[in-house]
Amino acid sequence: MIPQQQSDFDHNYLKPYYGKLFPFADIFKWMTYGHDGKHPGCDQSYFGRREFSFTLKGDFYLRFQSFNNALELENSIKEKCPLKIDIGPVYTVDPAKRHAYAQGDNNVFAPVERELIFDIDMTDYDDVRYCCRGADVCLNCWPLMTIAIKVIDASLRDDFGFNHILWVYSGRRGVHCWVCDGKARRLTNEQRASIADYYRVYKGNENSHKKVSLMGAALHPFLATSYTNVLKDYFEKILLTSQNLLATEERYEKILSMIPDESIASELRGKWQDSRRSSSAKEDINVVRWEQCKQLLQSGKHKAQGLRRCVEEIVFFFTYPRLDMEVSKHMNHLLKAPFCVHPKTGRVCVPIDPNQCDDFDPTTVPTLFQLLEELNNEGSRADVNGEWNGTSLGNAIALFRTSFLEPLQKACKEEIERSYNLKLQQSKNSVGW
Amino acid sequence: MEIVRPQSHRNLFSSNDAVSVPSLPLYRSAPPLEVRLEDFESFAIDRLRVLKGISDGLSRGKKPEEMEKLVKELWKVNMRHQHASEVLNKDIISHFVLRLVYCRTEDLRKWFLSMECALFRYRFRFLTPEAQRAVMDNFDLTCRAVNNVEFESIKEKLGQVARSMGQPSPTVDAIFYKVPFEEVPELVAGRKVFISQGYAYVAMNQVVSLVATLFRSQLSKTLILTNRKWTSSIREQEKHRLTPIVEALSSSYLGPDFSQPREYAEISLKDIDQVAKSSFPLCMRHLFDKLKEDHHLKHGGRMQLGLFLKGVGLNLEDALAFWRAEFSKKVGLEKFEKDYSYNIRHNYGKEGKRTDYTPYSCQKIISSTPGAGDQHGCPYRHFSEENLRAALSRMGVNSRAMEDVMDKVRNRHYQLACTLTFEALHGMTCDAGINHPNQYFSDSQKILQPKKDSSAQNLVTARE
Numbered sequence: 001m002i003p004q005q006q007s008d009f010d011h012n013y014l015k016p017y018y019g020k021l022f023p024f025a026d027i028f029k030w031m032t033y034g035h036d037g038k039h040p041g042c043d044q045s046y047f048g049r050r051e052f053s054f055t056l057k058g059d060f061y062l063r064f065q066s067f068n069n070a071l072e073l074e075n076s077i078k079e080k081c082p083l084k085i086d087i088g089p090v091y092t093v094d095p096a097k098r099h100a101y102a103q104g105d106n107n108v109f110a111p112v113e114r115e116l117i118f119d120i121d122m123t124d125y126d127d128v129r130y131c132c133r134g135a136d137v138c139l140n141c142w143p144l145m146t147i148a149i150k151v152i153d154a155s156l157r158d159d160f161g162f163n164h165i166l167w168v169y170s171g172r173r174g175v176h177c178w179v180c181d182g183k184a185r186r187l188t189n190e191q192r193a194s195i196a197d198y199y200r201v202y203k204g205n206e207n208s209h210k211k212v213s214l215m216g217a218a219l220h221p222f223l224a225t226s227y228t229n230v231l232k233d234y235f236e237k238i239l240l241t242s243q244n245l246l247a248t249e250e251r252y253e254k255i256l257s258m259i260p261d262e263s264i265a266s267e268l269r270g271k272w273q274d275s276r277r278s279s280s281a282k283e284d285i286n287v288v289r290w291e292q293c294k295q296l297l298q299s300g301k302h303k304a305q306g307l308r309r310c311v312e313e314i315v316f317f318f319t320y321p322r323l324d325m326e327v328s329k330h331m332n333h334l335l336k337a338p339f340c341v342h343p344k345t346g347r348v349c350v351p352i353d354p355n356q357c358d359d360f361d362p363t364t365v366p367t368l369f370q371l372l373e374e375l376n377n378e379g380s381r382a383d384v385n386g387e388w389n390g391t392s393l394g395n396a397i398a399l400f401r402t403s404f405l406e407p408l409q410k411a412c413k414e415e416i417e418r419s420y421n422l423k424l425q426q427s428k429n430s431v432g433w
Numbered sequence: 434m435e436i437v438r439p440q441s442h443r444n445l446f447s448s449n450d451a452v453s454v455p456s457l458p459l460y461r462s463a464p465p466l467e468v469r470l471e472d473f474e475s476f477a478i479d480r481l482r483v484l485k486g487i488s489d490g491l492s493r494g495k496k497p498e499e500m501e502k503l504v505k506e507l508w509k510v511n512m513r514h515q516h517a518s519e520v521l522n523k524d525i526i527s528h529f530v531l532r533l534v535y536c537r538t539e540d541l542r543k544w545f546l547s548m549e550c551a552l553f554r555y556r557f558r559f560l561t562p563e564a565q566r567a568v569m570d571n572f573d574l575t576c577r578a579v580n581n582v583e584f585e586s587i588k589e590k591l592g593q594v595a596r597s598m599g600q601p602s603p604t605v606d607a608i609f610y611k612v613p614f615e616e617v618p619e620l621v622a623g624r625k626v627f628i629s630q631g632y633a634y635v636a637m638n639q640v641v642s643l644v645a646t647l648f649r650s651q652l653s654k655t656l657i658l659t660n661r662k663w664t665s666s667i668r669e670q671e672k673h674r675l676t677p678i679v680e681a682l683s684s685s686y687l688g689p690d691f692s693q694p695r696e697y698a699e700i701s702l703k704d705i706d707q708v709a710k711s712s713f714p715l716c717m718r719h720l721f722d723k724l725k726e727d728h729h730l731k732h733g734g735r736m737q738l739g740l741f742l743k744g745v746g747l748n749l750e751d752a753l754a755f756w757r758a759e760f761s762k763k764v765g766l767e768k769f770e771k772d773y774s775y776n777i778r779h780n781y782g783k784e785g786k787r788t789d790y791t792p793y794s795c796q797k798i799i800s801s802t803p804g805a806g807d808q809h810g811c812p813y814r815h816f817s818e819e820n821l822r823a824a825l826s827r828m829g830v831n832s833r834a835m836e837d838v839m840d841k842v843r844n845r846h847y848q849l850a851c852t853l854t855f856e857a858l859h860g861m862t863c864d865a866g867i868n869h870p871n872q873y874f875s876d877s878q879k880i881l882q883p884k885k886d887s888s889a890q891n892l893v894t895a896r897e
Contacts, residue, residue, distance in 0.1 A: 161629075216599055326733075
């Protein structure tokens with residue numbers, strides 16, 4: 001566990017951060033989704049119907065903020081210096097005018113578009129990590145987030161056909177995912193819930209018993225692929241050892257309690273209670289014991305019902321992504337904007353490249369203090385790309401642009417043009433008889 | 434549809450239509466029929482009995498096989514007509530009349546949509562394969578069947594999906610439909626289909642789900658349009674004839690939803706500890722105890738317990754005091770005011786869009802999905818056997834009743850399990866069965882505080 005020394009955060013330093021580093025133009029470009037007024041098919045009202053929320057110092061909370069253009073957004077943030085900026089949905093009308101539209105029962109103020117979002121938080125894994133608890137994260141448990149990114153990202157692309165996916169470090173102990181395809185933004189709550197449920201495997205809390213239950217003669221292709229491509233290796237090659245999952249009695253008992261066949265559990269217990277001295281120093285004890293465990297469970301000698309998938313269930317329990325269902329299910333759920341600074345750690349919420357997520361290290365993410373110091377050292381060197389270019393934030397913003405924003409904008413423009421041409425065609429057809 | 438006076442002729446019907454309309458109508462457009470005024474109302478009432486029966490069945494947690502039988506029975510009993518040829522007409526007419534009745538508010542639309550979709554779904558299951566295909570044709574589904582080449586390329590994955598559900602792998606002549614995943618949310622949620630590049634591959638035996646979703650989306654859109662037409666022209670035009678009938682038809686069928694707390698059940702802060710022990714159902718008792726223990730509950734728990742307390746008669750001021758007393762022990766007074774009091778006021782309709790939220794029914798609670806750190810949900814469903822037994826014995830359920838309760842749980846009759854618990858603790862039968870936590874509470878109070886009974890009875894009959 002790497003203790004956080006004094007938090008790298010001071011509200012006063014947000015002002016220069018917003019003044020010189022926060023990428024307003026990029027956030028604006030993202031949020032307009034191509035509706036920048038340059039094409040006749042653009043919807044001029046689109047950006048103005050998006051909700052932003054600000055959390056101010058002293059825990060004041062401003063909801064339903066909206067802006068007509070990039071400058072208004074920028075000025076408001078620079079003026080208010082919010083501790084946190086949340087992004088909400090795009091509504092039917094400008095959120096600032098919502099009261100005029102909420103008449104009686106036929107509520108005309110409603111969300112119409114919202115990215116499909118996911119929130120994965122390390123605290124939901126407290127029962128499978130021994131290195132940290134609660135808000136702490138370290139390099140021993142961070143692989144759990146890496147796994148989550150790999151599994152979910154692959155599925156979003158291969159299964160659901162989404163392409164424009166942004167992964168962001170939450171600043172302290174987790175990751176956020178923004179799926180920005182038009183198809184995703186227009187999903188209903190029911191469809192969002194169905195995707196969240198598709199991803200749900202871990203079903204439990206302290207009240208229930210079996211937390212991972214994989215029935216059936218085979219695993220669903222999504223689970224099978226996840227297991228083969230990601231979970232198995234991470235479990236066997238990384239987590240077994242880094243978390244010492246079988247090294248002590250307390251820990252191996254936890255795994256033994258997941259084996260429904262008592263005779264197998266006893267046999268393993270017998271081996272392990274005595275083997276402390278006999279295992280060779282070369283091989284890691286966790287690896288050795290896992291091999292023994294697998295052998296017994298998969299030997300086919302014991303053909304009991306619950307055993308079929310026991311090995312997979314254990315692996316899933318320790319590795320499979322645990323999503324916050326509520327975040328994904330509702331269009332009106334707010335989520336923190338990328339490039340905010342986390343007030344408890346001072347770290348910037350930077351994007352994570354899913355193709356390089358193995359290399360992501362949460363302990364080296366730029367902090368507010370660090371960035372401001374870098375700015376000071378560089379002197380005020382005006383750069384055509386903005387002052388962030390000379391700082392550690394440069395890579396983060398470059399990644400945001402090249403891997404996410406630019407392809408997204410291109411696709412959005414194409415979509416706008418396509419639907420505009422379609423409308424033209426339709427009106428032509430209807431004029432002629 | 435033309436409404437005529439009783440003295441006029443019988444219903445006219447174009448014989449061509451009889452052939453093209455499938456035996457399960459999709460209600461796409463109002464057919465060219467004449468309807469007698471008296472039939473207008475009576476057909477609608479008959480159909481309403483079917484829909485209400487479905488609603489009752491669902492809230493009692495009936496399983497799909499039981500629901501199938503129920504629907505068949507309800508339909509047979511209520512939707513008959515002395516002239517066999519008129520059965521289809523009655524079906525269509527009654528649907529369209531109820532559309533007028535139930536299009537007028539969001540709550541009504543939601544209820545009608547749910548019941549009509551459930552009805553459609555079960556009736557679809559009874560159809561012959563040919564009739565089912567006719568319905569599917571109407572939804573342009575048959576053209577989305579997967580061809581042999583594609584089938585071969587995904588056969589293995591399809592097999593994995595089938596086997597993951599305990600079914601055999603599909604054979605070479607199995608038919609699959611390739612549809613956008615958005616059209617089958619149920620199947621996606623249950624991982625019951627293979628999904629690739631945004632398309633779900635739906636097996637023939639899953640087609641019900643697909644057709645039901647399409648029917649639902651179609652009906653949902655139409656209801657909004659009907660509402661507009663109603664408000665803009667029909668209501669005024671028909672104000673001396675149909676409008677009074679339409680308005681009368683809807684008010685009797687929504688049942689108590691406990692959004693108005695009943696007078697006799699009003700509780701105050703000092704009573705809470707006592708009534709929690711005596712009259713709270715297990716789900717709320719558990720949340721209450723956990724709150725006292727941890728001085729905290731996650732969002733799901735706050736909603737479930739908070740709305741229940743509102744339904745039981747706790748006013749906003751007392752509710753704030755209650756939650757503040759507990760939460761401030763853990764997070765402090767200031768944080769409570771900043772982070773939690775807003776939501777409590779929100780639940781009472783005093784913030785935001787000012788919806789007055791209604792307490793959750795058993796159906797809703799049972800279908801919730803408590804995760805790590807959560808305490809809400811239905812203990813009969815969500816607790817392990819061990820934990821449930823412990824919780825029930827803490828409540829005071831004796832060992833004999835315990836076995837009956839656990840038997841119901843094993844058979845997934847969660848509401849019946851709760852009913853048995855109620856009966857064991859109160860020493861009285863509960864014939865209506867528990868389908869709402871607030872109902873459990875009020876029934877319990879009725880027994881434990883009989884002197885307030887007479888006013889309660891009056892309230893009950895008046896609402897019914």
